[in-house]
Amino acid sequence: AKQRGRNSFQFYTKDINSQTYRQLILENQLVKALAREEFEVHYQPQVDVISGQVVGAEALVRWRHPEKGLQPPANFIAIAEETGIIEGLGAWVLQKVCQDIRQLTRDGYRIPRISINLSARQFRQSDLVEQCRNTIRSAGIAPAYIELELTESTIMKDIDIAVGMLRQLNALGVRLAIDDFGTGYSSLNNLKHFPIDTLKIDKSFVRDIPGDRDDEAIVTAIVALAKSLELEVVAEGVETREQLGFLKRLGCEIVQGYFFSRPLPFEGFREYLKGK
Ligand code: C2E
Numbered sequence: 175a176k177q178r179g180r181n182s183f184q185f186y187t188k189d190i191n192s193q194t195y196r197q198l199i200l201e202n203q204l205v206k207a208l209a210r211e212e213f214e215v216h217y218q219p220q221v222d223v224i225s226g227q228v229v230g231a232e233a234l235v236r237w238r239h240p241e242k243g244l245q246p247p248a249n250f251i252a253i254a255e256e257t258g259i260i261e262g263l264g265a266w267v268l269q270k271v272c273q274d275i276r277q278l279t280r281d282g283y284r285i286p287r288i289s290i291n292l293s294a295r296q297f298r299q300s301d302l303v304e305q306c307r308n309t310i311r312s313a314g315i316a317p318a319y320i321e322l323e324l325t326e327s328t329i330m331k332d333i334d335i336a337v338g339m340l341r342q343l344n345a346l347g348v349r350l351a352i353d354d355f356g357t358g359y360s361s362l363n364n365l366k367h368f369p370i371d372t373l374k375i376d377k378s379f380v381r382d383i384p385g386d387r388d389d390e391a392i393v394t395a396i397v398a399l400a401k402s403l404e405l406e407v408v409a410e411g412v413e414t415r416e417q418l419g420f421l422k423r424l425g426c427e428i429v430q431g432y433f434f435s436r437p438l439p440f441e442g443f444r445e446y447l448k449g450k
């Protein structure tokens with residue numbers, strides 16, 4: 175039997191392409207990582223360029239791999255999404271963020287909100303609203319501390335279901351943001367019916383401003399749109415003084431990027447807030 179076991183293993187490695195095989199291993203490791211609590215949430219400050227105050231932060235997950243060190247989401251989020259692990263991981267992230275908010279407010283820090291990325295699969299979870307309500311309630315924080323970031327493609331997959339879900343989440347009292355705005359497709363007509371609070375300008379549009387005429391035009395249009403719909407607008411990926419200056423002149427007041435800070439572990443984020 176041992177012999178056959180070995181043969182069937184060889185059969186596996188030869189016949190299933192190594193890409194699939196690597197994915198299977200990764201999937202298995204992710205399940206274990208979740209059970210062992212190897213994930214961390216890092217926080218990237220969002221700064222109001224007029225007042226200089228931290229008005230929020232984005233929660234970004236990392237995997238502290240026991241051998242390979244800190245892994246960025248690019249190395250595991252897609253697999254987590256495909257396999258459904260994202261549901262458990264997303265629930266963990268939400269819980270961790272709620273606890274961290276609780277901790278910060280206890281320590282006397284005023285951080286108006288923390289944004290959490292929600293994947294398409296989580297958004298389609300039938301118990302998402304219930305899960306958010308329960309997690310927020312058991313942490314004892316106000317729902318308005320939480321902002322959920324959704325991409326246009328997540329919302330547009332099934333617009334009727336999406337609008338229903340957005341309304342329920344809005345009724346719960348959490349804030350809603352459209353992430354990577356401009357990279358996907360959402361009609362302006364739909365946008366006006368979504369109960370959202372924030373548009374986030376993707377860093378791909380920020381990278382080459384000022385200078386790239388097309389990107390300048392896109393960013394200008396998004397900021398104007400946000401203003402006319404009375405939405406908050408946040409520019410991500412701000413790395414330089416020039417980018418910041420351009421955004422400021424447009425009236426884009428909230429920015430996030432390496433110019434102010436990289437995403438920080440909880441303790442580092444707390445230190446950052448202390449310095450403000
Ligand atoms: P995103 O939502 O577009 O997040 C912004 C990404 O830009 C983050 O990458 C952030 O570290 C990076 N960034 C911030 N400022 C700058 C800058 O000035 N320059 C440059 N070049 N990059 C900057 P990160 O942390 O690697 O996350 C990548 C993506 O993974 C996120 O993109 C988001 O889609 C996803 N993600 C992260 N955390 C979670 C999570 O908890 N759940 C889910 N479902 N997805 C997540």
Ligand code: CA
Nearest residue numbers: 232291323353
């Ligand atoms: Ca995001």
Ligand code: CA
Nearest residue numbers: 344348349371
């Ligand atoms: Ca709202």
Ligand code: CA
Nearest residue numbers: 354376377410
């Ligand atoms: Ca982005």
